[in-house]
Each structure stands twice: as C-alpha cells, then as structure tokens.
Amino acid sequence: MIDTLNPRTPPSTTATPFSDYRDLDARTLEEIITSVKDRLGRSLLVLGHHYQQDEVIRHADLTGDSLKLSQLAGRNRVCQAIVFCGVHFMAETADILSAPEVSVHLPDRAAGCSMADMADVESVETAWAELAQHLDVDQITPVTYINSSAALKSFCGRHGGIVCTSSNARKILDWALGRRPRVLFFPDQHLGRNTAKAMGIALDRMAVWDPREPLGGNTGASIQDHQILLWKGHCSVHQMFKPGHIDQFRRLEPSGKVLVHPECMMEVVDAADLVGSTEFIINTIDQAEPCSSWGVGTELHLVNRLAKRHPDKSIRFLSPMVCMCSTMYRIDPPHLAWCLANLERGTPINRIQVDAETARWARVALDRMLELG
Ligand code: SF4
The missing domain is CATH 3.40.50.10800 (NadA-like)
Known part of the structure; x- marks a missing residue:
C-alpha cells in the first residue's frame, strides 16, 4: 500500500517494497514523484546524469556529468538527502564530496557501471604486487578515471595517485608524468590511449594490462619499456x-x-x-x-x-545499433518513486555510504585532481 499521496498516514518503520510501485501507471508515478518533491522542498536534491532517460531526467533539480553533479552535491549546504539518478560510482563520489550529514541514495542498487566493474580493487592490488617484482612502484603514478569504485580511488590516494575525468585527462596525465616516469591508468584503456596519443606519446610506449593474465600479459623485460600501462577495461556503450x-x-x-x-x-x-x-x-x-x-x-x-x-x-x-547505458536505464520512474516515497516516510532505502577509511583516501585522490582545476 502506498501512503505517499496521503501524508496523514502515520509514520512507519518498514520500507514499502518495490513491488508496490513496479506496476503503477505513468501518471500515478509522476504524481508520486512530483508530490514528494514538492513536500520535501529544498531538503531533497535530485541529481540526473546526462545519459538518463527522459522520464527520469525531467525530475532532476540539477543535470550534468558525473563530476559536475558530485561537485554540485558537495557545494549544497541546504539539502539533507540526495537522490542520484546515475550509477553506483557516481553516488559514491557524491557521498565522499557531500557534507557528512547528507545521505545519498541510488534508486536502484543494481545500477552499476560495467567499466568501473572491470577494475576491482583486489585485481588492482594483485597487479601492483606483480609490478613491484619488476619495477620500482614508487616510480609509477596510478591514475583512475572517475568512472571507478571508491575503493579504487582510495588505492590511488594511498599510492600518490589521482583521479581524472574525460575533460581533464590530459592535464592529469601531464601532472602524473611530471612527477614519476610511469603511469598505470584504469579502468578505461581507450581514454588512456587516446589521451596519451594526443600528448605525443608513441603507441609502442604503451602496454595493455590484462588482469586475467600473469603480469597483465606482459613480460618482465617488456614492461620496462613502457611509459603508460593501460588497464584492459572499456565502456560497453x-x-x-x-x-x-x-x-x-x-x-x-x-x-x-x-x-x-x-x-x-x-x-x-x-x-x-x-x-x-x-x-x-x-x-x-x-x-x-x-x-x-x-x-x-x-x-x-x-x-x-x-x-x-x-x-x-x-x-x-553515429551507430545503426542501440548504444545506451543499460545499467543507468535501470533507474526508471518506478524506482525513483519508490526511493522518494520511502525517504519521505522516514524509511530510506538504498543509501550509498562509503566507509570512512576508503572515503578519506579517495578524497585525497579527488582533491589532487580538483586542486589542478
Ligand atoms: S556509459 Fe559506459 S562508462 Fe558510463 S556509466 Fe554506462 S557503462 Fe559506465
């Protein structure tokens, strides 16, 4: 039973299940979303990523790419809750950058990013240990694209590394190579390769690191020749x-x-x-x-x-095929209505919370990027 349209319903301690919203018609969902937003006012901030479907993004208070939205979340001094209509890593970044008293919610927890999942921190730790057998890892800067888990950003923070976006990747690679001679770039090999190539770095100075292969598919000798190690990840879109x-x-x-x-x-x-x-x-x-x-x-x-x-x-x-972000598409009006209604009821769902230690080091890597402007 949905009580969102009837604010006089007594407070409950149990979240309403998603099944209450899944089959509602578009008009009812629209009514729930707009009425909750009206009642919660500025205590609620709904963020919408550019790749989001129209039926969702029209409810966003702010739209943007992942970094812009997280920065806007960090600057907001009024809201108490953020509902992030994006994917998991974006909600994590918003949680790291926003004030501690602000809660961040992802309407569907299954909205992940296939690229971010291609560089899990355990595989990265293994790669780092393997690299340490052949190279001085203090001479490698780990650089992670913002499309990565908080755990990977934290790894970069702990190892003198940094975060980049698709807008500032060149500036960040310049910074990284100005400090240490090598870069390990993850998770997107294409962004890393395209950026390094545009900077004039020859392709034979770059190697792909395949986490499923010993030493990433390289040899102890060949790894010495490369300036940029590109994690074998990509965006499926x-x-x-x-x-x-x-x-x-x-x-x-x-x-x-x-x-x-x-x-x-x-x-x-x-x-x-x-x-x-x-x-x-x-x-x-x-x-x-x-x-x-x-x-x-x-x-x-x-x-x-x-x-x-x-x-x-x-x-x-450009393509005759449908290239949409299917994970982001999981955030649909029923999930948004479910999330907002439970927030208002005081039974919030799908809070994304990065643990303090991970957040501390991830923030170091993010701040290094933000300080570069
Ligand atoms: S478009 Fe690609 S990189 Fe962006 S969230 Fe979707 S899968 Fe991840």
Whole structure:
C-alpha cells in the first residue's frame, strides 16, 4: 500500500517494497514523484546524469556529468538527502564530496557501471604486487578515471595517485608524468590511449594490462619499456562505435562533422572531427550553426535529447545499433518513486555510504585532481 499521496498516514518503520510501485501507471508515478518533491522542498536534491532517460531526467533539480553533479552535491549546504539518478560510482563520489550529514541514495542498487566493474580493487592490488617484482612502484603514478569504485580511488590516494575525468585527462596525465616516469591508468584503456596519443606519446610506449593474465600479459623485460600501462577495461556503450559507422555517416552527410567521446576506441577517435567529454559534446552542439549536420558517438538518450532540443540542426546517432547505458536505464520512474516515497516516510532505502577509511583516501585522490582545476 502506498501512503505517499496521503501524508496523514502515520509514520512507519518498514520500507514499502518495490513491488508496490513496479506496476503503477505513468501518471500515478509522476504524481508520486512530483508530490514528494514538492513536500520535501529544498531538503531533497535530485541529481540526473546526462545519459538518463527522459522520464527520469525531467525530475532532476540539477543535470550534468558525473563530476559536475558530485561537485554540485558537495557545494549544497541546504539539502539533507540526495537522490542520484546515475550509477553506483557516481553516488559514491557524491557521498565522499557531500557534507557528512547528507545521505545519498541510488534508486536502484543494481545500477552499476560495467567499466568501473572491470577494475576491482583486489585485481588492482594483485597487479601492483606483480609490478613491484619488476619495477620500482614508487616510480609509477596510478591514475583512475572517475568512472571507478571508491575503493579504487582510495588505492590511488594511498599510492600518490589521482583521479581524472574525460575533460581533464590530459592535464592529469601531464601532472602524473611530471612527477614519476610511469603511469598505470584504469579502468578505461581507450581514454588512456587516446589521451596519451594526443600528448605525443608513441603507441609502442604503451602496454595493455590484462588482469586475467600473469603480469597483465606482459613480460618482465617488456614492461620496462613502457611509459603508460593501460588497464584492459572499456565502456560497453562507447566501444560499440566503429570506424565503419563514420564512413557511413560521411557518405550520407559529406559536409557533416563527427563528434565522439574519448571512451571510443582509438580508430574511431582518429577518424572523428572532434573528440571530447559529455559536457564538450553538449556545448559543441548547443553552439553549432543552424542547419549544421552532426554524427554523434555517445550514449543514445543524450543524442536523442540533443536532436530534440535542436530541430534546426541535423543530429544523427553515429551507430545503426542501440548504444545506451543499460545499467543507468535501470533507474526508471518506478524506482525513483519508490526511493522518494520511502525517504519521505522516514524509511530510506538504498543509501550509498562509503566507509570512512576508503572515503578519506579517495578524497585525497579527488582533491589532487580538483586542486589542478
Ligand atoms: S556509459 Fe559506459 S562508462 Fe558510463 S556509466 Fe554506462 S557503462 Fe559506465
């Protein structure tokens, strides 16, 4: 039974189950979400990632990429609870950066990130120990993309490492290589390779580290020659774009421009006209000339939203296949309504809380990045 539409229902100590919300029609869910938001006012902050579906993102108080949202969460001095319509690592980062009295909730705990899961901290600790048998690990800076678990950020904090985003990866790699001669970059090999290549680092100075192979698939001798070790991880969404999709777009739109995210493979990035983070992609399209034509290689919901927002421009999704973030898609109106209703009832669900020690070191790695601007 749902009592959210009837605030006079006496307080309960038991959370209402998700099954109460799963089959509700769209109108009722909309009513629950908007009415709870109205009643909770500024004590509640709903954050929506750009890749989120329209039915969810329209309820967000703030939208952005993962870092922007976490920073906004950290700066908010009014809210008591944050509902993060994103994926697990984003909610963890918001918990680390927000005030201790603020609770962070993820409407569906199963909303993870397949890329972040490719570098679990146990495998990273094993890799570090293996590397220590062949190299001086004090001469390696671990760099993690923000799309990673709090435990991995904490590992970086403890080992003199740092966090990066797709906007600042170059600046962060510059910083890291200015301090120590080698970098271990995780979890996304493509962002690491594309960034290092753009900095002029030759491909033969980079090696892939496959955590399923002894010494990451390298030899003790070969590992000495490499400056950048790229963890073998990828984004299942951006990995689906292929150079052939760009050829196809160029045949259809010879004067069009191709704009892709740096999580795409190197061959796609090399063939594109422009490469940049989610915020860069949005700004580029927002500022593009009317009647201009674009092939965009990033998450489907975002591209569709950009196309709707700019009917005066031709905006095509680069792939003929559906490339959407299926884990983020788990946050749907029933989960959002369930989460908000239980928050209001005083029976909060799905709180994401990083333990104090992990948060302390993860914060060190995040602060190193934030201090670089
Ligand atoms: S789009 Fe890729 S990197 Fe981003 S949350 Fe989804 S799986 Fe993770």
